[in-house]
Amino acid sequence: MPTDTHHSKEPERAHPGRVTVSVDAMGSDKGPATVVEGIAKSIRKNPDLAILLHGRADELRPLISKHGIEDAVTLHDAEDIVTMDQKPSHVMRHGKGTSMWSCIDSVRAGDAQVAVSCGNTGALMAVSMVRLRKLEGVxxxxxxxxxxxxxxxxxxxxxxxxxxxxxxxxxxxxxxxxxxxxxxxxxxxxxxxxxxxxxxxxxxxxxxxxxxxxxxxxxxxxxxxxxxxxxxxxxxxxxxxxxxxxxxxxxxxxxxxxxxxxxxxxxxxxxxxxxxxxxxxxxxxxxxxxxxxxxxxxxxxxxxGGVFLGLNGTVIKSHGSADATGVSAAVKLAYELGLSNFNERLAARVASAEGFDGAGDGERTAS
Amino acid sequence: MPTDTHHSKEPERAHPGRVTVSVDAMGSDKGPATVVEGIAKSIRKNPDLAILLHGRADELRPLISKHGIEDAVTLHDAEDIVTMDQKPSHVMRHGKGTSMWSCIDSVRAGDAQVAVSCGNTGALMAVSMVRLRKLEGVxxxxxxxxxxxxxxxxxxxxxxxxxxxxxxxxxxxxxxxxxxxxxxxxxxxxxxxxxxxxxxxxxxxxxxxxxxxxxxxxxxxxxxxxxxxxxxxxxxxxxxxxxxxxxxxxxxxxxxxxxxxxxxxxxxxxxxxxxxxxxxxxxxxxxxxxxxxxxxxxxxxxxxGGVFLGLNGTVIKSHGSADATGVSAAVKLAYELGLSNFNERLAARVASAEGFDGAGDGERTAS
CATH class of the missing domain: 3.40.718.10 (Isopropylmalate Dehydrogenase)
Structure with missing residues (x-):
């Protein structure tokens, strides 16, 4: 993608292939054990993958030990869980202590390149909109x-x-x-x-x-x-x-x-x-x-993995009923998008959109 | 369907189970031989079925003889054919001599209860609208x-x-x-x-x-x-x-x-x-x-068989690429709808629709 390179504001990384993915451990219908099993699969296949895992630390710590993936995983304790029947508006007002919110905030802070959650789609979109905001021009x-x-x-x-x-x-x-x-x-x-x-x-x-x-x-x-x-x-x-x-x-x-x-x-x-x-x-x-x-x-x-596009950060919605293979596929996609600096490239593309003469973007030309 | 019976204006029929279906022989991608083979299948299974067949009589006569279905089929000669790439507006203006037009007109005249065509969907809908008109209230x-x-x-x-x-x-x-x-x-x-x-x-x-x-x-x-x-x-x-x-x-x-x-x-x-x-x-x-x-x-x-609903007469659109089995299925559906006086029942249902108080149909009550 040589034409895009000059748009990218690549964050500094210790290791050029290293990607950090932020994962909500608590949203799955099958429970956190399935999510941890899924990320363990991905970590075994890919030494360049680092995970920020959000959820109840007491529950997650033994699962991480069981799979022996302590080196690749950093735990972020979050007590609350977004349930499948919670309305997006409720989560937007009261969701600050949830693993979903914490998962998105890691991307907002720049600590992770991409977020993955198996949670409630409506709530995930709402939290992503509020915390990441729409890309300029979207x-x-x-x-x-x-x-x-x-x-x-x-x-x-x-x-x-x-x-x-x-x-x-x-x-x-x-x-x-x-x-x-x-x-x-x-x-x-x-x-x-x-x-x-x-x-x-x-x-x-x-x-x-x-x-x-x-x-x-x-x-x-x-x-x-x-x-x-x-x-x-x-x-x-x-x-x-x-x-x-x-x-x-x-x-x-x-x-x-x-x-x-x-x-x-x-x-x-x-x-x-x-x-x-x-x-x-x-x-x-x-x-x-x-x-x-x-x-x-x-x-x-x-x-x-449905991918939310058009925000200041990439969010992947994994199926709520995904098993470990499904979670691992979503994490793999997150890794690849993180590795390619996807969100910076996408932002550049959107910024270069042209309306017809006089309409919409007017005289704006490609950057 | 006892609640509907008093709405039906049942046309007089010599034989109570007898249904006449009007068939456009020329619209199929596979040619008229496939259409005639399809209606022959239906006729063999159902002695109460009569067919009005529209198209080039010279081509159709030998096909009808080949299947030995002369008794159940009445030929209506029509020289022109609606092709798959003709625009509906063109057919509406210039389609009077086509087998499709003739096929619909048999329903308009009350000679057949239902029409079947494998032709161009847009043209068939246009001709059906023009010749049969929308049901009152639709x-x-x-x-x-x-x-x-x-x-x-x-x-x-x-x-x-x-x-x-x-x-x-x-x-x-x-x-x-x-x-x-x-x-x-x-x-x-x-x-x-x-x-x-x-x-x-x-x-x-x-x-x-x-x-x-x-x-x-x-x-x-x-x-x-x-x-x-x-x-x-x-x-x-x-x-x-x-x-x-x-x-x-x-x-x-x-x-x-x-x-x-x-x-x-x-x-x-x-x-x-x-x-x-x-x-x-x-x-x-x-x-x-x-x-x-x-x-x-x-x-x-x-x-x-897609069925056109909401006209003064029922029209069945068979797939253009339907084989004899497909044509026969469409003719069977036509027979069943004709037998049940479907279009009269449907008209009665539509006429009985109620809006909310003051809105749309106002105070209209069920007939």
Whole structure:
């Protein structure tokens, strides 16, 4: 990414490959033991990873000892826990003593490059907004998710999948810029292909704000160094036509959950089908390797981690029900984003966005 | 459906079980031979089915003879064909000589109860709107599709999946009433469960018009004899929590295509997995029965047919790429809807919709 280098304000680090990830130990449905097991997996694979772990120190200390990861982990004691049913507004007012708040504050203070939490999405977004604040030039932050696809990496990126329920044309342009930056730094794609989700791919179709967004994104594509493939449809989300799908948070959230629900239905029906008779059970045993390969390919744990984009700091939301493998995948993504100085690069991209002449950003040119 | 009977203006029929379906022979990607093969399948299974077949008589006559279905089929010669790339506006102006136009006109004239076409969706909706006109009280017609689900029938209904790109609260109420009527008459569900698609199921969540629609639908549920389960999420679309999912045509179209794309990706990956080695290929042979059962369960051909609701006549859009089995499924659905006097029942339901006091329909009460 040579074109971005001069924007980066790289923090000083003792060890150039070293990344510190701030982890909320208490948000998981499966309890802190699963979170600690997940970070232990990541630490064993990666000696350059340091963890700031937030939660009840008395509970966490024995878990850390059990895995022998004391050297890589620094404990931050936090007594309170954000529960799954707490409203974001409540957590914003009374959440100061929670592990989630403490986890985000480590990124705010610059002690960690990226934060990871399995907690309540609404509360995590609210605390992140309050403590990290929106990036200059960003109107609506977005949540980006990875989606199993036919691409060589096995995944596409989609955003927004639920940070907000609407997005106008300027927001959609920002999503395109942020998504391109994420695909470049998180997935290693030099020139990501961006598509704008619509019904039908013809330019005259769809909602009015989508037509304006189409032209705005096309206008910004050359300088922002991504390829704009134009409108894409729901069927393209798992395809290899596109790397990043841009949409508003309402549509993105419905699409994400529809895709997950459909995949789950097929998995269950497949299990039923193979349990149908002695012969089919025998076939399932023979096909075990194939079925496991398939399962791995569509395993949501491999793509664990919605990423909050557009704040002064990167926050990864891991599934509340993620197991140790899922937590480890989220921590790995955090490491990679931290290593690439992702948030500084993203900020530079957003700052370079151009409106049309006279509109929005006016005469502003690239920095 | 005893409560509806007094609304029905049942046309006189020589034979009480007899239904005439109007079929556009020319719209299919696979050509008229596939369409005629499909209707032949349906006719062989159902002696009470009569077909009005629209298209090039010279091409169709030998196909009809080949299947020996001359007695059940009446040919309507139409020289022109609506192609997949023709714009709806073009077809509306110049489409009078097409098989699609002729097919819809048979329903308009009362010669057939339901129309079936594999043609271009946009053009079919445009011609249907112009020739059949909107039902009194309907602001936006909708397209309803069947969706593989965990319900005993194997399917849920979702609407709108793409007739229009937006829907306000009154439209969403009409979709609920039309969807309930469709589930009752097309799927035999006495008291269908209706859900309104949103992000999150809490009542305070989502877009403002959805909250109003929520209350409007809840208000109408007792009299319209459906159960309102409130907000549902994308993950509920294939579930057994709900029978009918109500949403705007933009969101519905994205969800439909996302689900189809996801299912197709998994089917392809499954094929790859079983082609991986000699052992997995052998396992696939043993598991053939199970895999076929699974395939059948998620086979889009079984659910072939988007239904246009809210017009003075029912129109079924079959997939352009449907094979004979798919065409036959669409014709079967047409037969069932014709048999139940679906469109008269639906009209009665829509006419009985109630706004809140003073709002919209004001003091109007049930007929």
């Amino acid at each position: 109107n609506r932050p977005a949540i980006a998710c990875l989606w199993p696809s036919r691409n060589p990496s096995g995944f596409n990126v989609m955003l927004d999948v639920g940070a907000d329920i609407r997005a106008d044309e300027d927001d959609l342009l920002q999503f395109a810029l942020m998504g391109a930056s994420y695909a470049r730094n998180g997935m290693g794609l030099a020139r990501p292909r961006i598509g704008l989700l619509n019904v039908g791919t013809e330019e005259h179709k769809g909602r009015a704000e989508l037509k304006v967004a189409h032209d705005l994104i096309a206008h910004n594509a050359p300088k922002a160094d991504f390829e704009f493939v134009g409108f894409v449809e729901g069927g393209d989300i798992p395809s290899d036509r596109v790397d990043v799908i841009v949409t508003d948070g309402f549509t993105g959230n419905v699409a994400l959950k529809t895709g997950e629900g459909t995949a789950q239905l097929i998995r269950d029906l497949m299990r039923e089908a193979f349990n149908h008779s002695i012969l089919s059970k025998f076939a399932a045993v023979l096909a075990l390797g194939s079925l496991k390969r398939l399962q791995k390919r569509i395993d949501p744990r491999r793509a664990n | 602001n936006r017609p909708a397209i309803a599709c069947l969706w593989p689900s965990r319900n005993p029938s194997g399917f849920n209904v979702m609407l709108d999946v793409g007739a229009d790109i937006r829907a306000d609260e009154d439209d969403l109420l009409q979709f609920a009433l039309m969807g309930a009527s469709y589930a009752r008459n097309g799927m035999g569900l006495a008291r269908p469960r209706i859900g309104l698609l949103n992000v999150g199921t809490e009542e305070h969540k989502g877009r403002a018009e959805l909250k109003v629609a929520h209350d409007l639908i809840a208000h109408n549920a007792p009299k319209a004899d459906f159960e309102f389960v409130g907000f549902v999420e994308g993950g509920d679309i294939p579930s057994d929590r709900v029978d009918v999912i109500v949403t705007d045509g933009f969101t519905g179209n994205v969800a439909l295509k996302t689900g189809e794309g996801t299912a197709q990706l998994i089917r392809d990956l499954m094929r790859e997995a079983f082609n991986h080695s000699i052992l997995s290929k052998f396992a696939a042979v043993l598991a053939l029965g199970s895999l076929k059962r699974l395939q059948k369960r998620i086979d889009p051909r079984r659910a072939n």
